[in-house]
Amino acid sequence: MFLPTTKEEMEKLGWKELDVILITGDAYVDHPSFGIALIGHYLVSKGYRVGIISQPDWNSEKDITRLGRPRLFFGITAGNVDSMVANYTASMKKRKNDDYSPNGVSGKRPDRATIVYSNLVRRFFPDVPIVLGGIEASLRRFAHYDWWQDKIRKSVLLDAKADLLVYGMGEKTVLNIAKILEKTGDIEKCKDIRGVVVWTSKKPEGAVELPSYEEICSDRYKYAESVKMQILLTDPFKPVKLCQKQDTRYVVQNPPEFPLDQRELDELYLLPFERKVHPYYESMGHVKAIDTVQFSITAVRGCYGGCSFCALTHHQSIHITYRSAESILEEVRMLTKHPDFKGTISDVGGPTANLYGSKCVKRETQGPCDRPCAFPKTCSNAIPNHRIFIDLLEKIRSIPKVKHVFISSGIRHDLVLADPFGKEFIRKLVQFTPGQLKLAPEHAHPKVLKLMRKPPVELFLRFKDEFEKAAKLQNKERYVVGYFIVAHPGESVKENEYLKKFIQEKLNYKPQQVQIFTPTPGTISTAMYYSGVDPMTGEEVFVEKSLKKRNWMKQNITGSNSSNSIE
Known part of the structure; x- marks a missing residue:
């Protein structure tokens, strides 16, 4: 079944009010690969009434108020993709198309959608709890480097002025929040559960403190240290609470929730998804994102x-x-x-x-x-x-x-x-x-592969050879095609030329799957890009930050405009 998106759809289900309203930057596609549908159906399966507001107009109240006031909370996500990645290319240009919108129309979601939607909700429903989730919120939960502004930004929880942030795959955490709010009506009671990030004016006892926002802004090595600590200490089997001072407040991350077990995962993916775009959004035009996953x-x-x-x-x-x-x-x-x-x-x-x-x-x-x-x-x-x-x-x-x-x-x-x-x-x-097997060697130069934490390219060649021989013996035309990343930390012109030579001599085809590295919050590579060091080893790393040279690196590999000067 589709979850309701209008009052009329609520009435057909016999629902007079909703317990939870979920807001997303994607068109509503009722498919388990879309986080909003997954969380929505999961809550419904546990007895809660859930509605969805998809791609709301953030300049008026018409969409954000159309389902009324939820009994428990608003849940907000930018969608399946970080909104800045969805809106801009690796060359920092506005994207012309958005596969998650009807007819591929761009501009249906705002930049930093999590913050914009949260402020919109707070404007019209000032006393309703707001819970952030999804990959944008999850990876921006602490102070983070924002490539699009070339600066360190504070936790999205603070910028959004939300009550809670759920990080990771949040089914169990969101369910716990719903249960506590239903029982007590007090969002403060939710701040000790696993899988949430909260803010407080007082440093929590027993928490491991990350370098502060101020330290990270003034010392790039502190940023690398912060990322390393987050990676090493964030695990459900390490019951560590992390905190980070940002101005006069502390952002606090509770230990992660344990992953769903096999039985829970089995039940989740057998829920009654329509595997279609909701008729309202389909009427506006086809949503391309459904095509490959339906x-x-x-x-x-x-x-x-x-x-x-x-x-x-x-x-x-x-x-x-x-x-x-x-x-x-x-x-x-x-x-x-x-x-x-x-x-x-x-x-x-x-x-x-x-x-x-x-x-x-x-x-x-x-x-x-x-x-x-x-x-x-x-x-x-x-x-x-x-x-x-x-x-x-x-x-x-x-x-x-x-x-x-x-x-x-x-x-x-x-x-x-x-x-x-x-x-x-x-x-x-x-x-x-299906014809081509797409693998991701990502690069060929040993130094770059080491920084990427990827295996030697010789293993890719060996696999490719064995796969294509096996296909030939079965009289099938099957080929291995590689994905590659350029402008990753550690790659200069020298390593880029090494990759070009490898593709020409070892693969003997013109690569189509080449992307320019985009520094997205939360990753080791982004920490390298900002700090100039590998956070896990402390090794100094060359980083190409010129947009012109980064674009040239892709052109040099693909052959498009390859005669352009790098200077």
Whole structure:
């Protein structure tokens, strides 16, 4: 079912008022890959009445007031993507299209949408609690470097003047907030639960203090230190409370909520999602974001790959939870009854598809080790169970009305090569690849790869060779295509030319999947960009900050306007 977006839709459900109103910067797509739909349906499944206000007009009261006053709280998210990333390119230009809006029209969400929406709610509902969530809020929860303004900004919780911030995948935390508010009506009672960030005028007892906002603004090394502390100390199995002084207040992060277990994840993804754009927004024009995910399956959450530039690790955590085969197969059977289903499951995966079946007793009971799971080489306890993943894909393919099953969310090729079952997995993988298998070596130069926390490029070449040989033996045209990032910290003209030569001589094709590194809040790479040091090692890092040179680096790799001077 669609969650209500108007009073008329509420009345059809027999609801006179809502317990929770969720606000998002995306068009309302009722699909589990959209966080707002996931949280909404989860709360409804627990007995709460939830409505959605999508892409509200932030210059008037007409949208923000149309569902009335919620009984418990407003939940606010910028959407599936940080609003600044959604609105601007890596060249700092306004984007012409927004895949999360009807007809791809840009400008439907404001810059720093979390703050704008929160201020809008506060204007018309001054006494209703405001809870922030989603990736924009999650990664901006402490003082952070904002590339678009080239400055350190305070916690989004303070700028938004909200009551609470939920970080990470927030289903259980949001449910706890709803339960406490229903029982007590007191938002203060919510400030001790896991998974929230709050502010206080007094330093909390027993908290580990990060470098202050003032220290970070005056000392770039303090920023690197702050990011390192957050990464090392934020884990559900390390019950550490963090705090950071910002002016006269303290921003306080409680320990993270534990990830959903398999049973909880199974139940979550079998909720009654329509897997369509809400009719109101569809009437304005097609929302492109639904196209690639409509018949995709989320099989696994979390990623321990630890790539320096990736925000998902810090949002979903390094802890892996994967669904039972029975739950996934039930979801597939549900999809085959969908009126739009044409026989293709476009993806079975998650942040990294082949982490399905991964288990590490130490990580799942005590938290992470001192060294990363997959860098500089793969820990023996980090090798996933590729056998059960292939078995799952074959079972899906055998379901009536299913013609094709693909993996589109990417895999870690280094983990495949570390597995004794790896060769058989590659052979089977050919059958679940739609023409091209897109992998992410990201770069070729050893120094840049080390800073990215990515495996040696030789492993990518080895995997590519084995995959394409296996495809040839099966008389299938299947190829490996690489994703690359340029202008990442550590890359100068020298390393850029090294990458260009590698692509020309080893891959022998013109790359299309090349992106310019964008410093987004919360990542190790962004800390490198701002501070000029690797926060995990203290090593000095070269950083190219000129927009012109960063653009040239991409042009040099792709061949477009490559004759332009870098000077």
